[in-house]
Amino acid sequence: MRALDWAVLVTSLISIVAYGLYRSRGSNTVDRYLLAGKTMPWYAMALSIMATQASAITFISTTGQSYVDGMRFVQFYFGLPIAMVVISAVVVPVFHRTKVYTAYEYLEQRFDGKTRALSSVIFLMQRGLSAGLTIYAPAIVLSVILGWPERVTTSIMGAIVITYTVLGGIKAVTWSDVQQMCVIFLGLVVALVTCIVLLPHSVSLGDAVFLAGEAGRLNAVTTHFDWYDNFNIWSGLLGGTFLFLSYFGCDQSQVQRYLTGRSIAQSRLSLLFNAAAKIPMQFFILFIGAMVFVFYLFVQPPVLFQHMELARIEGTIGYQPIEQRYQHAFEDRRAAALALVEAHHAGDAASARRETADYRRAQNELDAARAEAARLVERSGGAKGFTDTNYIFLSFVTRYLPTGVVGLVIAVIFAATMSASSGEINSLATVTVVDLYKRYFRTGGSDHHYLVASRWATLFWGIYAVMFADWLGRIEALIVAVNKVGSLFYGSLLGAFVLAFGFRRVRGTAAFIGIAAGEAAILATSIFTDVSWLWYNVIGCAVVVITALAVTAAAPSGRSYPTSAKPGMQQAQ
Amino acid sequence: MPELHPIPSVPDEPPPFLRTWRRVYIAVLLYLAAIIAAFYVFTRAYR
Structure with a gap:
């Protein structure tokens, strides 16, 4: 990073915080x-949700x-518009009319106190685990790429x-998110x-797209069905819908x-x-990755993008053959790519088919050499299941983008981290105070007290998130576990x-038993099967509903089963 | 002293376009179908 990059980064951060705090004046109740006095316009909320x-x-x-x-990851978002329509039609009016601070407060109005408490605790566990990871994951990448100490980052x-979230509350969070998205x-x-x-002059944008497609990087839609595959049109439409229903309908950080x-x-x-905007935005981000791939068709990429691990294996016995294999594969691929572009321009179909075969063969050879290097990392004491996917883009940015743009992209990373983290901290605090502290520990306090x-x-x-991120840094193997644990609660x-919302006859105890059974089913699926995590939400949700309906049906008619719901708390039914 | 400052009531309003929310939802779902179709064509074109 040069002086101009630092100037861009620091200016971006200061302006984001200052603007957020300026817009949060008057947050004195x-x-x-916590709710910005219900004054926010749609565009600010929209960008805040996205951020x-x-x-x-x-x-x-x-x-x-x-x-x-390739781009097939975009299918993960196909369920999002469906979920948004359902939430807009069903959930939003109910939450507004019942005047709740949190989604779980509504569960007490509908069921009883213990269902609200269980849901709140599940949320605090899930979101609390991911709060540290939100800060730590980009910090470790920035540390490797830029050499910054993780703890400092x-x-x-x-x-x-912490500064703008504590001082300004949700108004500061939302208006900062707007700036951050910009x-x-x-x-x-x-x-x-x-x-x-930065592409060679002989390669146009059309050629670049053509080459990315020939390498299988533009596979935006894949129609095969596979329970164990995260990204195809079916898992996106069905699993994605359930995931986003959970996330936008039940997760306080979004609600x-x-x-x-x-x-x-x-x-x-x-x-x-x-x-409307999320899928095109993800497509755009994935397209950047595809173009970075095309850029590296003509400029030799490192064998591994995680340069610290690369430096560690460069001195080992097995590395030289891998590097030679990689270099040959790269030269072959570059030659085949240029020949393919020429054949494409000339409209020579026979030649294009031949060059495509050479191009794909060289790509496979290159992938094989990289996989071998990753195995060498593991064999020489590196992390098991080593992958350098998260380092590719920032490695490209810091090596090849001009001064100023590097600072801007680093500002993007900071902005994205801060927007996600502030939303999490803000919602964790809200649930802690409204659903637990005010409900169970200090009822009847004044507005100022709360x-x-x-x-x-x-x-x-906020402090917990930073300390948890620091702890993750020392126990790196836990990151994968934490990520997986975080996905276990939504269903x-x-x-x-x-x-x-859908079953008026079901009451508190049945719902409580259903939630417990659903959580057990998700844990069992996670431990005993290899089913993709995208299906956990479908499974968990189905088990909750079936169990609660079975308990409701089994209860004696008339007086059903014990419930701790207070009189007058069932009006939302 | 009241326990908490009351949460203000918010009005329900018609959408700024297409007159009813039902039509807006249908438009969003049609948009999703169109975008998936466009991506499918994109994938086939560059496969």
């Missing part, structure tokens, strides 16, 4: 601090994913997020344009964004904007809300 969902690792990882596996990000959009557009400009709307219509518009409690809870969760939460 609990409803203003909260897109963490830094989304940008780092998605481009790398496209580089190694996580501390800087954490300090900035920086992210700008950074991505500049990165793509720069990448295309709180659209609860701030100044009307039901504004909240709906914010969700429907995401329904405002102060919310600020302290925000500070606590049962979604089941609880499906019961609440």
